[in-house]
Amino acid sequence: MLKSKLHWKRPLFYVLLPVLLVMVFLGFPLPVAPPPAIKPTQEQSETVRKRKRKTARE
Numbered sequence: 001m002l003k004s005k006l007h008w009k010r011p012l013f014y015v016l017l018p019v020l021l022v023m024v025f026l027g028f029p030l031p032v033a034p035p036p037a038i039k040p041t042q043e044q045s046e047t048v049r050k051r052k053r054k055t056a057r058e
Helices: 010-026
Strands: none
Touching: none
């Protein structure tokens, strides 16, 4: 029966191998779309209180 010592380097290599291959063909860093532009928030208007008119009689 074959006994193979499981070392952390071998599984790590096989997990990272597809990532490395993709990076070889697509380049580094991986091309991703830029985040969408953030729209400015709408300004909140304040309620305008009417001023009392001064009468012309004074």
